[in-house]
Amino acid sequence: MKKFIVFILVVFVSVSVHSQDSLKVWPNGAPSDNGLTDEAELFIYLPEKKDSQKTPAVLICPGGGYAGVSAVYEGHAFAKWLATQGVAGIVLKYRLPNQHKEVPFDDALEAMSIIRSDSDEWHIDANRVGIAGFSAGGHLAAVFSNLNSNRDINIRPDFAILFYPVISFEKVTKGGTRTNLLGKTPSANEIYSFSADRLVTKNTPPTIIFVSDNDSSVPSTHSVMYYDALKENDVPAALYVFPEGEHGWGMIKSFKYYDESLSLLKMWLNTTVLTSYN
DSSP states (O other), rough: OOOHHHHHHHHHHHHHHOSSSSEETTTOOHHHOOSSSOOEEEEOOOOOOSSSEEEEEEEEEEOTTTTTTTTTIIIIIHHHHHHHTTTTTEEEEOOTTOOOHHHHHHHHHHHHHHHTTTTTTOOOOOOOOEEEETTTTHHHHHTTTTTOOOOSSSOOSOOOEEEEEOOOSOOTTSSHHHHHOOOOOOOOHHHHHHGGGGGGTTTOEEEEEEEETOSSSOOOOHHHHHHHHHHHTTEEEEEEESSOOOOOTTTTTTTTHHHHHHHHHHHHHHHHHGGGGG
């Protein structure tokens, strides 16, 4: 038991030390309630400042089936890698919905507003703010990429990065993702409205998707459905399907295609996001 406690503390300290900043998303209280005590937080990893040019940023939504937030490999590790590429990585620890569907989206909306409003302080280009998501976080990111808002600040991401995302709630996945967000008996309208492939328009941001062909938790067909919807609307998109890897590999270096996936992402970032910074 003592060894286990020490391990948890070491991981926590490591994350805290490398995080350049953190803040609460709702310091004065959130507008929506999930019946739990968790709070939404942002962890900011900024690239080393080399010149006066502002950097792009990515709001990162870890996975966890809407039952948890798996932020180690699908959040902090990815944010640190982005920072080495000249992109600010900002991890969102969103509140769990607990069958209150608006909760994680309220958190993402407020987080995007904070990033854009505080962009000068963090040396971020407010016109180059994307979103990334893993698994259920990929669902959050994909749906969020297609939302409209009446806020003065533009909340729609400028680009999106999705890893083995849950896309369609018309196709139930393992882990209870749909139930955790919408409850046990969602309406047909709720299922449709939270199926990201149904929401794509010509205004959906350029998107890159990574998935394993043998993913038994969230079948690769989810990613294909979203890619098809993007192309039907003439949205620039890339889809990479690895032969194996199953689900949840994130930034785990033992993933067989770890180097290839990051090489492909780096190339896409260079051509889609970073061109004006080189």
